[in-house]
Amino acid sequence: MQGYNVIMVYNNTLDRLLMCKRIKDPYKGLSNLVGGKIEAGEAGLDSAYRELFEETSISREDITLHHLMDFTYYYQHCYVEVYVGKLRRDVEISGDENPLYWSELTPDFFDMSLYAGEGNIGHMVAQVNMYKDAVLRD
Known part of the structure; x- marks a missing residue:
């Protein structure tokens, strides 16, 4: 079974979420979170940090x-x-895989005409909102 990661990056004032605009399928043209493939033998957290650096610096x-x-x-x-x-x-964010941008937190992240993942991004944002004090600490 192949592993992947998705990384939700909030800015330091917690009013923006880092997104990318997909330039290829799946989800071409839709907004998505950054992430990628977990390599064989790689720990999930190490993979998340590696992908985050590769895609965003x-x-x-x-x-x-x-x-x-x-x-x-x-x-x-x-x-x-x-x-x-x-x-x-x-x-300073920079990457050459997909164009990056900071999204406000007000959009409907469940809108599948705008966001990848069949509503999963909306679900993830809702979970972060429920457990903000635990998951958005240093």
Whole structure:
């Protein structure tokens, strides 16, 4: 079973969420969270930090990630580990995989015409809102 990660990055004032605009399928043209493939033998958290740095230039020194939840897709033979964190300070984001942007927290993240993941992003944001004090600490 192949593993993937998804990383929810909140800015240091907790009023923006880092998103990317998908340039290829699946979900071409839709907004998504950053993340990627967990390599064979790689720990999930290490993979999340690696993917985060590769896609955004955000390093371990900039953020502490917390394991929020997992999704297992048995028919697709994969699982997704979800991590969340708050930036310690303003950082310059840059990446060449998908265009990055900071989203306000007011959109309907369940809107599948705008966001990837069949509503999962909305669910993840709702979970962070429920457990904000625990998951958005340094």
